[in-house]
Amino acid sequence: MVTPPDRSSQTRVPIWRNVVVIKWATQIGILVGLLWLGYVVITQATSNLRATGIPFSWDFLGEPLGVKLGEGFNTDPESGLEALAVGMVNMLRVTWSGVIAATILGTVIGISRLSSNWIVSRIANAYIEFFRNIPLLVQILFWQALIVGLLPDLTPEMEGPRWLFASPKGIAMPWLTPLAGRWQYTVVLILGVVAARWVYRRRIALQEREGHDTHAFAWSIATFAVFLVGGWFAHPAAGVLGWLFTALAWVAAVVPVIGLQLVLAALAVVLAALYIVRYLRRLRSPAGMAKLSDDDYFRLAVAALVGVGVMLFFVSGAGQATLSSVLGRTLWYQMNWGFEPLFDFLASRFDFAGGAPLRFTLPEVVVPTRFPQYSHEVGKALTPGFMAVWMGVTLYTAAFIAEIVRAGIMAVPRGQGEAAAAVGLRRGQVLRLVVLPQAFRIILPPLGSQYLNLAKNTSLGIAVAYADIVQVGQTIFNQEGQALAVFIFWMGFYSLVSLILSGIVNYYNRKMALVER
Amino acid sequence: MTTNGSQAIICEDVKKWFGDFQALSGVSTSIGWGEVVVVIGPSGSGKSTFIRCINRLEAHQAGRIVVDGMELTNDLRNIDAIRREVGMVFQQFNLFPHLTVMQNITLAPIWARNRTRSSSEAAAMKLLERVGIPEQAHKYPGQLSGGQQQRVAIARALAMNPKIMLFDEPTSALDPEMIKEVLDVMKELAESGMTMIVVTHEMGFAREVADRVLFFDYGMVVEEGTPEHFFHNPQHDRTKLFLSQIL
Numbered sequence: 001m002v003t004p005p006d007r008s009s010q011t012r013v014p015i016w017r018n019v020v021v022i023k024w025a026t027q028i029g030i031l032v033g034l035l036w037l038g039y040v041v042i043t044q045a046t047s048n049l050r051a052t053g054i055p056f057s058w059d060f061l062g063e064p065l066g067v068k069l070g071e072g073f074n075t076d077p078e079s080g081l082e083a084l085a086v087g088m089v090n091m092l093r094v095t096w097s098g099v100i101a102a103t104i105l106g107t108v109i110g111i112s113r114l115s116s117n118w119i120v121s122r123i124a125n126a127y128i129e130f131f132r133n134i135p136l137l138v139q140i141l142f143w144q145a146l147i148v149g150l151l152p153d154l155t156p157e158m159e160g161p162r163w164l165f166a167s168p169k170g171i172a173m174p175w176l177t178p179l180a181g182r183w184q185y186t187v188v189l190i191l192g193v194v195a196a197r198w199v200y201r202r203r204i205a206l207q208e209r210e211g212h213d214t215h216a217f218a219w220s221i222a223t224f225a226v227f228l229v230g231g232w233f234a235h236p237a238a239g240v241l242g243w244l245f246t247a248l249a250w251v252a253a254v255v256p257v258i259g260l261q262l263v264l265a266a267l268a269v270v271l272a273a274l275y276i277v278r279y280l281r282r283l284r285s286p287a288g289m290a291k292l293s294d295d296d297y298f299r300l301a302v303a304a305l306v307g308v309g310v311m312l313f314f315v316s317g318a319g320q321a322t323l324s325s326v327l328g329r330t331l332w333y334q335m336n337w338g339f340e341p342l343f344d345f346l347a348s349r350f351d352f353a354g355g356a357p358l359r360f361t362l363p364e365v366v367v368p369t370r371f372p373q374y375s376h377e378v379g380k381a382l383t384p385g386f387m388a389v390w391m392g393v394t395l396y397t398a399a400f401i402a403e404i405v406r407a408g409i410m411a412v413p414r415g416q417g418e419a420a421a422a423v424g425l426r427r428g429q430v431l432r433l434v435v436l437p438q439a440f441r442i443i444l445p446p447l448g449s450q451y452l453n454l455a456k457n458t459s460l461g462i463a464v465a466y467a468d469i470v471q472v473g474q475t476i477f478n479q480e481g482q483a484l485a486v487f488i489f490w491m492g493f494y495s496l497v498s499l500i501l502s503g504i505v506n507y508y509n510r511k512m513a514l515v516e517r
Numbered sequence: 518m519t520t521n522g523s524q525a526i527i528c529e530d531v532k533k534w535f536g537d538f539q540a541l542s543g544v545s546t547s548i549g550w551g552e553v554v555v556v557i558g559p560s561g562s563g564k565s566t567f568i569r570c571i572n573r574l575e576a577h578q579a580g581r582i583v584v585d586g587m588e589l590t591n592d593l594r595n596i597d598a599i600r601r602e603v604g605m606v607f608q609q610f611n612l613f614p615h616l617t618v619m620q621n622i623t624l625a626p627i628w629a630r631n632r633t634r635s636s637s638e639a640a641a642m643k644l645l646e647r648v649g650i651p652e653q654a655h656k657y658p659g660q661l662s663g664g665q666q667q668r669v670a671i672a673r674a675l676a677m678n679p680k681i682m683l684f685d686e687p688t689s690a691l692d693p694e695m696i697k698e699v700l701d702v703m704k705e706l707a708e709s710g711m712t713m714i715v716v717t718h719e720m721g722f723a724r725e726v727a728d729r730v731l732f733f734d735y736g737m738v739v740e741e742g743t744p745e746h747f748f749h750n751p752q753h754d755r756t757k758l759f760l761s762q763i764l
Contacts (some may be wrong), residue, residue: 418574419611423625424601437615515615
């Protein structure tokens with residue numbers, strides 16, 4: 001007969017040996033330490049800056065800059081913020097086109113690397129080893145040198161349109177040049193995507209009900225095509241949005257600053273409450289509510305505290321003072337966080353005027369003075385800076401993506417391909433229907449980090465004077481001396497882009513996860 | 518079902534090497550329509566390699582293999598045509614984990630036979646009823662037990678209406694209590710007149726269902742005959758040794 005041990009002795013545990021107490025103390029200690037560290041850094045930086053005689057300010061965002069930019073949607077920006085906006089758009093242009101091109105190229109090379117064709121796999125291997133082992137900066141400088149140094153210059157005799165130009169002034173190619181109607185047309189196309197999705201779901205539902213093939217995919221494509229073609233003529237109808245934006249601009253102009261404070265405060269509370277509710281819901285099962293552990297309590301307490309803290313910050317005078325000082329007093333009141341000019345801008349773009357949204361154009365060389373150059377109106381001229389950065393990041397990242405794709409395919413068990421071949425699927429079908437969908441799950445997380453690398457590596461464009469956000473920012477802090485403000489802007493922007501990218505990747509990652517028991 | 522040729526499968530002196538290891542050293546046999554052949558042998562004797570050569574998952578390097586009147590050559594069209602007529606069930610099931618049971622079964626009929634989705638789904642439901650798990654149609658393979666997965670794999674192979682079925686140790690990766698449910702499905706299939714080659718260690722199945730037993734060793738057919746002959750009156754010393762160790 002074994003007597004169970006006396007449990008009452010366990011209730012009397014000294015504090016320094018109590019696991020629960022230790023866990024809470026550590027977590028709270030780390031939190032307090034972090035807050036304290038942040039406080040020290042900020043106060044120290046503020047006082048140091050004051051001592052240099054250049055007080056920290058965001059005023060340059062609203063002031064004229066007096067600098068011309070190399071390229072972008074507006075090469076002669078009126079304010080610091082506009083210049084930075086041009087830089088941001090330029091950075092995003094390289095990033096999205098680079099991500100797409102690197103993905104396609106990387107996938108092709110990764111699959112080629114696995115090819116049973118010896119020459120194809122050797123070439124793919126050589127590509128990977130070559131581009132992966134040379135620093136990206138060297139590659140970007142090389143492309144720049146190649147374009148500027150080796151291509152023949154434009155001559156006055158070349159005046160007129162052609163299919164393709166390549167010169168030290170860049171590459172010019174045919175393009176769908178956007179015209180005034182493009183804003184309305186874009187809205188119609190977005191509606192088309194939504195409608196196509198809706199039709200697809202309806203047809204699938206019908207198929208499941210009636211049990212015969214309803215050609216759901218063909219139907220959704222046809223729906224989109226209706227919008228694509230019909231929208232070409234009907235797009236001025238989207239001009240009604242102009243009224244909406246005018247109204248929003250008016251609201252943004254009359255709503256006082258306190259309105260925004262209240263919105264942010266409410267948002268903080270709502271987000272914290274949502275987090276808590278969702279967390280609790282996850283712990284609930286049909287069998288009843290799971291018992292909350294110490295970690296659960298800690299999470300909930302921190303979420304609630306942060307929510308309430310942020311709310312108090314925004315409604316207090318400190319919040320208003322910080323907001324207006326962070327944004328610069330003039331900017332704060334003039335721009336009202338930029339919502340008013342944004343809505344004004346959008347309102348001006350949406351009217352009921354007709355006109356084609358796009359036009360196919362050939363590039364053209366014009367000779368306004370003695371020096372021939374590409375026309376801005378027709379075709380698409382890619383500057384040497386853009387080409388160098390784009391080729392650099394694309395070819396470099398493609399080498400890494402190729403290795404990721406290869407690893408992903410090799411990680412799919414051999415039996416999968418064999419089983420697919422054994423049921424009679426052809427080679428392309430085996431790859432497309434069975435191997436790649438499974439490889440994709442393995443590929444996705446490392447692929448996401450390559451996208452982040454690509455986005456961040458575009459900052460090397462500064463070496464070839466590509467007018468991205470880094471180059472524009474540097475121009476600004478050379479001019480205004482607000483180095484810290486520009487750095488904060490950079491960090492904020494790159495973090496935002498990276499977070500959005502990884503958010504998208506994580507979303508797909510969750511969606512694609514295999515269903516296990 | 519229209520069959521071509523007097524025999525389902527004809528093998529003449531089939532040889533296969535992996536590097537300098539000879540896996541098949543001259544296999545000659547032929548399998549008639551409707552015949553159930555069980556292949557037995559120690560591990561490494563080439564029995565798996567043999568049936569994997571029949572649908573070209575491995576390429577034989579010498580000799581001739583004729584399946585359903587078509588010779589297996591390097592002609593991709595012949596290989597595809599033979600694979601459409603020959604179903605295969607693997608030791609590790611090899612179900613597609615990213616597709617539901619229903620999608621696993623209908624994938625090949627839709628893509629390789631150009632059937633409509635609705636007709637293949639109706640056919641798939643019938644097959645799932647035949648193997649006894651119609652209620653699992655919309656689950657994923659990861660949610661099924663091993664025995665259920667192997668039955669889905671059999672249904673997947675049958676969905677192409679194959680004339681010949683190959684089983685590569687279909688019960689070796691199963692828990693003992695799940696082996697029976699898979700063997701029952703295979704017995705039912707054999708009774709329906711399917712031409713089958715089964716590599717297995719299930720001697721009970723061989724005794725009960727097989728029309729003929731092939732005993733493999735060193736990449737060759739050492740002994741063949743009816744189960745009667747094989748289990749009660751083996752001629753070869755190697756066969757006797759093997760049987761004495763397992764029975």
